[in-house]
Amino acid sequence: MYGAHGPDLGEVLSLWAIVPFAGMLLSIALFPLFAPKFWHSHFGKISVFWSLVVAVPFLVLYRGSALYEFLHIVLADYVPFIIILVALYAVSGNILLRGTLVGTPRVNTCILVIGTLLASWMGTTGASMLLIRPFLRANSQRKNRTFMVVFFIFLVANVGGSLTPLGDPPLFLGFLRGVPFFWTFNLVVQMIVVVVVLLVIYFIMDSYFYRKEKDGLPAYKEEKEPLSIEGKHNFIFLVCIVGAVLMSGMLKLGEVSIFGVHREIEGVIRDGLLLLIAFLSMMTTRKEIRDDNEFTWFPMQEVAILFIGIFLTMMPCLKILQAGEKGALSVLVKTVEEPYHYFWVTGILSSFLDNAPTYLTFLSGLLGKFYSGAGGHEAVMNLISDKEIYLKAISAGAVFFGAFTYIGNAPNFMVRSIAEETGTEMPSFFGYMIKYSIPVLVPVFGIITFLFYL
Amino acid sequence: MSIEKILFPTKFRELAFDALDSLTVLKEAGLKEIVFLHVILREDVGFVPFGGYLKKEEEKMRAEARIRLEDWQKTLDEKGIKSKIIIKVGRPVHEMIHAAEDEKVDMIVVGRKKRIDIENTFIGSYTHKVITRIRLMTFVSKYMVEYKFDNAELTKVNDRPFETPLITVGGDEELSQRAVDSLKKFKGAVKKAIVFFNIDEKMMDEKNKAEMEQLKEECKQKCGKYCEQLGAAGIEAELHLGAGEILDEILRVSRERKASMIVAGNTSEHRFLENLLHRSISYQVTKSSELPVLLVP
Numbered sequence: 001m002y003g004a005h006g007p008d009l010g011e012v013l014s015l016w017a018i019v020p021f022a023g024m025l026l027s028i029a030l031f032p033l034f035a036p037k038f039w040h041s042h043f044g045k046i047s048v049f050w051s052l053v054v055a056v057p058f059l060v061l062y063r064g065s066a067l068y069e070f071l072h073i074v075l076a077d078y079v080p081f082i083i084i085l086v087a088l089y090a091v092s093g094n095i096l097l098r099g100t101l102v103g104t105p106r107v108n109t110c111i112l113v114i115g116t117l118l119a120s121w122m123g124t125t126g127a128s129m130l131l132i133r134p135f136l137r138a139n140s141q142r143k144n145r146t147f148m149v150v151f152f153i154f155l156v157a158n159v160g161g162s163l164t165p166l167g168d169p170p171l172f173l174g175f176l177r178g179v180p181f182f183w184t185f186n187l188v189v190q191m192i193v194v195v196v197v198l199l200v201i202y203f204i205m206d207s208y209f210y211r212k213e214k215d216g217l218p219a220y221k222e223e224k225e226p227l228s229i230e231g232k233h234n235f236i237f238l239v240c241i242v243g244a245v246l247m248s249g250m251l252k253l254g255e256v257s258i259f260g261v262h263r264e265i266e267g268v269i270r271d272g273l274l275l276l277i278a279f280l281s282m283m284t285t286r287k288e289i290r291d292d293n294e295f296t297w298f299p300m301q302e303v304a305i306l307f308i309g310i311f312l313t314m315m316p317c318l319k320i321l322q323a324g325e326k327g328a329l330s331v332l333v334k335t336v337e338e339p340y341h342y343f344w345v346t347g348i349l350s351s352f353l354d355n356a357p358t359y360l361t362f363l364s365g366l367l368g369k370f371y372s373g374a375g376g377h378e379a380v381m382n383l384i385s386d387k388e389i390y391l392k393a394i395s396a397g398a399v400f401f402g403a404f405t406y407i408g409n410a411p412n413f414m415v416r417s418i419a420e421e422t423g424t425e426m427p428s429f430f431g432y433m434i435k436y437s438i439p440v441l442v443p444v445f446g447i448i449t450f451l452f453y454l
Numbered sequence: 455m456s457i458e459k460i461l462f463p464t465k466f467r468e469l470a471f472d473a474l475d476s477l478t479v480l481k482e483a484g485l486k487e488i489v490f491l492h493v494i495l496r497e498d499v500g501f502v503p504f505g506g507y508l509k510k511e512e513e514k515m516r517a518e519a520r521i522r523l524e525d526w527q528k529t530l531d532e533k534g535i536k537s538k539i540i541i542k543v544g545r546p547v548h549e550m551i552h553a554a555e556d557e558k559v560d561m562i563v564v565g566r567k568k569r570i571d572i573e574n575t576f577i578g579s580y581t582h583k584v585i586t587r588i589r590l591m592t593f594v595s596k597y598m599v600e601y602k603f604d605n606a607e608l609t610k611v612n613d614r615p616f617e618t619p620l621i622t623v624g625g626d627e628e629l630s631q632r633a634v635d636s637l638k639k640f641k642g643a644v645k646k647a648i649v650f651f652n653i654d655e656k657m658m659d660e661k662n663k664a665e666m667e668q669l670k671e672e673c674k675q676k677c678g679k680y681c682e683q684l685g686a687a688g689i690e691a692e693l694h695l696g697a698g699e700i701l702d703e704i705l706r707v708s709r710e711r712k713a714s715m716i717v718a719g720n721t722s723e724h725r726f727l728e729n730l731l732h733r734s735i736s737y738q739v740t741k742s743s744e745l746p747v748l749l750v751p
Contacts, residue, residue, distance in 0.1 A: 032505030040502045287587075291548045296496060302503040354504075407504040417500045420507035421543060 009065055010323030010368075017316035017328075020054035021357075024313045028306065029352055029407055033429050043302065047309030054313045068260060069315050075261045077176060078311040080271055081356070082304050084172055084245070085125065087274040091237045092126030093295040094285035099227030103139030105206035108148060109199060111135050112155050116195055119160030120167035122238055128157045128411040133294065136422050143216075144209045146426060149419040150436045151202045155195060157411040158403035162191045162396065166245060168409070170350075170359030170398040176267070177363060178377030179391070181249045183384060190396050190448055197444050231289045237281045244273040299414050307356075314357050321361055324368030333369050340453035342366070342393035347401030347445065351408045351437075359398035366390050393453055400445060404437045405429065456484025456639045457591075461559040463491040463550050466522055473597040474526060476613050477563065478533050482642035483616075487536040490526065491553045492519040493546045500543070516541050547583040554590055560639075565594040565746070577741045585720060585740065585749055591636055592720065594740050594747040601744040603709070608744075612714065615746040616643040620713035622704060622739075623680050624651045624673075629719030629750070634680045636750045637717055638687040647684050647691040648711050651677045652700045670695065701738050708745055720749035 027046050031039035039046075058066035101107055111131060119127040135152060139145050161167030164184055165175035171184050248270035255262045320327040325334065336345050342362065350358040363380075370387060371379040383391055402409030406416055406429055416426050427435055457480055464470050477488070499512040523539045530537045538557075542549045554562050564581045577594070585592055593615075600609050621637055623630035637647060651673050661669060677693050684691035694711060696703030708716055718736040740747045 028504050032502055036502050036505045036508060037511060039505060040508065043503050291545075291551075294496070294544065296501075296545065298497045299501045299503075302501060306503055406506065410504075413504045413506055414501060416506040417502065418507075420509055421496070421500055421512075426506065 008319070008323055008326075009062065009069060010319030010321070011326045013316050013320050013328060015320075015328045017054075017058075018320065020050045021310075021313040021317045023053070024050040024309050025352075025354070025357070028310075028354065032407065032413075044305045047306050051309045051312045054316065058316070069319065070312060071259050072261045073311050073315045073318075074308070075258055076263060076267075077173060077360070078308060080176055080267060081169060081173060081311075082307065083271045083274050084166070084241075085123070085169065085303060086300060087241055087278040088123035088126045088166065088238075089129070089300050090278040091234045091241065091281045092122045092130050093293055094231045094234045094237075094281050094289055095130055096230040096289045096293050097130060097134045097227070098225060098230060098292075099134075100224045101134060101138035101227070103135075103142050103148075105203055105210050107138060108135070108206055109203050111138070112151060112199060112202065115152070115156030116160035119156055120163035121242065123166055124157045124161035124168055124409065125411040125414065127160060128152070128415050129293070129295075131156060132415050132418050133422075136419060136424060140422075142209070143213050145419075145424040147202075147205055147209075147436070149415060149424055149426060150432065151198065151205075153412050153415050154198055154403045154436075154441070155202075157415055158409055159191060159194050159198070159400055162187045162399040164242075166242065168399045168402065169356040170402075171395060173356055173360050174363060174380075174391075174395065175245070175249065177360075178380035179384070181246055183391075184395065186388070186392060187396055187399075190392075190400075190452055193448060193451065194400060194444055197447065198440070201440060231285045234281055234285065237277050240277050241274060244270045244277065247273075294418075299410075303410050310354065310357050314361065317361055318364045321365040322368045322372075324365075324372035326372065327368065329365075333365055336365070338453075339389045339393040340449050342390055343397040343449060343453050344445075346394040346397035347404070350398045350401040351404035354407065355398040355402040355409050359394060362394040362398075363391075366394065389453070396448065396452075400441075400448070404441055405433060456641075457560045458484055458486045459557065459559045459561075460485065460488050461491060461550065461554050461557060461562040462488050463493065463546065463553075463562070463564065464523075465492070466519070469597045471526060471529075472613065473563070473595045475529070476595075476597065476615060478530070478535060479614070479616060479643050480640070481533060481535055483640045483644075484642070485535060487538065488530060489538045489540060489553065489557050489559060490523045491540045491542070491550060492523065493549045494519070494541065494543045495546070496544055512543060546580050547587065550584060551588055554588065559590070561591040561593055562588065563593045563595050565596055577737075581740070582737075585737070589751045591751065592749045594749065596744065596746050599744045610744050612744075612746050615715040616640055617645045618648065618712060618714040619644060619717050619748070620648040620650050620704070620708045620711065620715070620745075621680070621717040622650050622652075622719075622735075623677055626719060630680065633717050633719050633750045634683055636748070637684065638689065641688050644689050647689050648707070648713055649677055649680050649684070649691050649693045650696060650704065650707055651693070652696040652698075652703050654700055655698065658697065700735055701742060704735075704739055705743055708743060713745060715746040715748055716743055717748045717750065720751050 024047070027050065031043070031046070055070060101111070111134070115127045115131045118130070122130070132152065135148070136145070139148055158168070162171070162184065165172040165181055175181060248266045251266040253265035256265050256268060320329050321333070324330070327333070336342060346358060346362045366383060367379045371382055403412070406412050420426050460477065460480070462474060462477070494512060494515045499508045499515070502508060519541050520539060527537045527539070540553055550562060562584065564584045565578070581594055585594070595615070596612055598609065598611050600607060619637060621633055623633065637644070653669065653673060657669060658666065673695060674693060681691040681693050694707050696707055704716065716739055718739055720736050736749055740749065
């Protein structure tokens with residue numbers, strides 16, 4: 001047995017143990033790029049494959065300890081993670097923005113501002129799904145729409161989600177590990193800097209292209225429809241989601257054992273409430289609203305299937321990192337030292353891997369480095385009181401850099417898919433980076449480093 | 455008024471063309487145009503996890519569908535029926551409803567046009583969604599079905615669905631009248647209509663022989679007017695009464711009288727609880743009968 005009565009599992013695992021995790025993340029990075037059709041048809045099997053590659057040998061070698069760790073990561077991390085995504089996705093999918101918007105630079109900038117503000121409260125996925133179609137409709141007559149969608153991904157699908165654990169999955173995983181709900185407000189100044197710089201760049205670009213295109217733009221054929229929001233009562237459900245998550249962070253009701261895994265009762269109640277909210281939202285909203293929103297559960301199913309693979313394969317990696325300098329990744333733990341190291345390394349890895357597991361990996365790394373062997377929530381509170389800048393660095397890195405590539409954050413691919421479906425040409429994986437991420441985001445993140453982490 | 459424009463959604467399943475061909479007889483009833491709708495499922499081309507959208511795949515699927523539909527168009531051209539092709543990416547039911555509204559069609563054709571196994575019910579999930587959501591005359595086509603009758607496994611080809619329709623009346627008079635009025639639009643394609651009225655167990659409760667006779671006469675009179683209306687519209691019609699469980703009686707009479715389809719008022723539409731329990735008679739008939747069903751809103 002490992003853990004309570006023997007050496008920690010993370011201390012005895014070798015680097016080989018993280019091969020399935022690397023395989024899983026590389027599959028997510030490379031298959032959509034080089035074999036998208038194959039990936040589209042078989043991503044579930046690939047997720048199962050990597051899960052088995054890690055689960056079978058672990059269960060054979062470490063039996064009870066391995067089973068406990070797998071159950072723990074599924075019940076304590078994966079299930080709440082999927083439930084919050086489902087709740088936010090369902091509720092935001094039941095809100096429909098109708099009306100005619102004309103895509104001028106001012107209107108577009110306003111949409112981006114609204115989306116950025118909403119993202120922290122309805123999730124980057126929810127805000128993106130709510131606004132991307134109206135945004136594209138507003139600009140249907142414009143010729144150069146690509147840069148608009150890219151900035152939408154930057155702001156609404158990523159940076160906007162940095163203020164609360166509801167905003168972006170990595171921050172919710174941090175919340176589950178003990179980061180207080182309102183702690184993420186500490187990122188507000190960094191967020192404002194990034195948002196303002198990006199909006200200024202956007203406005204200049206949009207104004208330039210608008211002036212260039214203005215004379216050639218065809219007149220709007222459709223009759224002007226006044227702006228309106230349908231399914232407004234779902235905003236109440238959004239408030240309920242915030243309330244349920246807040247409640248779970250504030251109450252301490254003890255623990256309950258589920259399959260031998262101790263879970264806080266308030267967390268279980270929160271998950272139940274979130275499912276109930278999602279159900280009530282679906283039941284109380286007319287189906288036509290979802291139809292007109294082109295709502296489908298399919299992207300959420302994909303995320304659920306892929307992330308079970310990610311979470312299972314991630315377990316050994318997290319354990320090794322939690323072991324700090326006693327673990328097989330001690331070199332990494334020793335090398336990454338300064339806050340700006342954490343900002344950039346978390347960020348760059350978040351760009352090419354999904355940002356949620358990357359955040360969790362680096363959070364575990366930090367806890368292993370500074371508080372090796374200490375309990376989860378207690379270590380997190382110590383980290384906040386003694387070394388807060390490190391937590392800020394990995395939080396900002398994970399959220400901001402999620403915009404760096406299409407695979408950095410789940411809503412990126414949903415926005416891209418909808419844009420391409422409606423006839424907006426989007427750059428390739430590398431085109432996105434070369435034309436937009438590197439010239440725009442790298443200097444902005446340079447400013448953030450200079451202002452906050454040096 | 456006649457059925458001038460039909461929406462024909464297709465996934466190019468087995469026997470879909472035969473089902474289409476069986477509709478062309480409606481030219482005799484005034485059919486002028488068939489609108490083909492092929493929906494490429496968004497899930498088949500969009501939301502590639504962490505990828506994006508399979509544009510080339512969509513273009514390929516569109517091209518394939520167009521080639522097939524253009525070939526079908528030739529057949530319709532030869533029969534003097536106009537046609538139009540719509541290919542969309544999205545969700546089938548949503549696109550069907552939108553296309554039906556945009557094109558202002560008189561009838562939508564849904565249902566499995568391929569062989570239907572005995573084990574399956576005669577209604578699919580798309581058909582279920584359409585008939586419970588659309589306010590439009592809906593023809594549930596079942597071109598070839600396998601079914602059980604007297605413990606024998608039989609195959610039925612419904613290639614002349616409009617020849618001998620069985621129309622169910624009674625209960626809701628307004629709905630019955632709408633069903634009769636709808637059937638009149640098929641004049642030219644219908645040879646003889648069977649007007650069916652069921653005397654259910656409630657109506658028969660505690661009635662003596664004389665009262666039963668009186669009830670029968672009342673029912674005959676009540677339904678006779680529908681036969682007269684059809685006759686006046688040029689459709690020969692005869693009345694048949696059933697007694698007992700309505701679904702069993704509809705199935706029995708439709709088989710005995712060799713009906714070619716069943717016409718029923720669509721009581722599935724917008725009845726949440728009944729739909730949830732699959733209890734509405736029109737739904738049950740559509741699900742259980744081996745015959746095509748025309749649902750009238």
